[in-house]
Amino acid sequence: MSAVLAAAGRIDIQQVSISLGQGAQAFEAVQGLECQIQPGEFVCILGPSGCGKSTLLGALAGHLQPRSGRLLVDGQPVRGPSPQRGMVFQQHTLFPWRTVRDNVAFGLKMHGMPKAERQAAADEMLALVGLEGFAERWPDQLSGGMQQRVEIARVLINRPQLLLMDEPFGALDALTRLKMQELLLEIWTRIRTTLVFVTHDIDEALFLADRLLVMSPRPGRIIEDLRLDFARPRTSELVTRFEFTRLKRHCLELLRHEEGRQLPRLDPLGLPLEHSRPRFAI
Template sequence: MSIDQAMQGRIDIRQLSIRLGDGRTAFEAVQGLDCQIEAGQFVCILGPSGCGKSTLLGALAGHLQTCTGTLSVDGAKVSGPSPQRGMVFQHHTLFPWRTVRDNVAFGLKMRGIGKTERHQAADEILALVGLEGFAERWPDQLSGGMQQRVEIARVLINRPRLLLMDEPFGALDALTRLNMQELLLDIWTRIRTTVVFVTHDIDEALFLADRLLVMSSRPGRIIEDLRLDFARPRASELVTSHEFSRLKRHCLELLRHEDGRQLPRLNPLGLPPENKLPRFAL
């Protein structure tokens, strides 16, 4: 990826609201979202079920229309789907009648790129996700974790500005999930595209992200913006650290927060609650 490409991927969200449904069944899924995400950041969005996390991701991908406010990437309004904003879902969407290589190369084929060139590009991306030697396999010959690697490779071959991930490891067992998290971080350190990763798993969010946006229950609003300064590269030992546990407790309190109650405050020194300290400047 060139330097110019590496600088792309800034997201600007200004007073964004999204309504879903029609007529009397319509409801406001997200309300008044306002934030900026810098190019190359790894951002996780955490929130309770039904809070609008996936709705926001769908809008970023260009699949959903906004109601009010603006949503732009590198200064250009998001007005529809684009290979520059690649989406990875919880369950793979691979074509069962195409080999792994042809699944990965499909986007390039649709752009008119020749077979030799697109297969070479596919093999390079498959090596990046650790699937050398599996190019001629069929999707149903792969494990769940390997299928998700192919799914990620199929998005990355387009060199997207944004990598949008909607609970991509939610259906995997615990060990495979951890392995995929570590693989994703390794890939991200090499390509440095902007990642927006939706999850309801606090450990996953804290382990992966530079920045964690916590959303309220529906209509979803951003109620916390945490900058995570854990050193990289990250290892599994991080989840047993004192600071990780402290932030996890704070996130649990936020997810349990109910409207009408004061939002929990993050205590920067780990002191008892009776020590009235100002909230972090985030």
């Protein structure tokens, strides 16, 4: 899967509002979302719990329909699920009665691909995620991180134009999580599909993304759109750099923002303005 998919995967979110629940229990989850995501971009969505991050991802996957506005992928309205919009959740959805190879190849089986071809494609995907030699294992014989690798391979085998990830590493320990982040960047560098990644972890968002969308508390709105110019390839050393910690502090202030207060802003150097002014003792 070395082909670059840069020509596909554009997302247009045009004044999208989404409501959840029925009748008196209904509430607005996200409100007036407006942004464009270019083909091949790696975008992280960051926000407090309950702000509608996963709701937006579910709408992009085709599982939810907006109450108002338009949601387009490559110029076409999203009207339902599609293999071209692959979804990876926090908990894997592998079939425990199928081997690793058969789990990865399942989508191709549903499309009628002959057994030899789909198994060869599955082995290619397993090599991509670093699981050569595990094709005949059962899911419960793998660690949590390895199970998520299989889940990613199962989605990527459909060669999606858009990869959607909903806190996929949230249940992993810190070291495994870092390894999975580095692996994801390596995979994305090779396939360059558009990737939208939901997280509530600031370090994870800043480490992974080209671009960071920060959402407000419910109803979720996009309150910041940050371009992250850290050089690639990225290593764990990045999180210790001064520029990284400045942006992390700014994101913390955005997440702590209360309605009615002026949003914190960055100066040209990336330092929040309220911290960039000199303070004098009186």
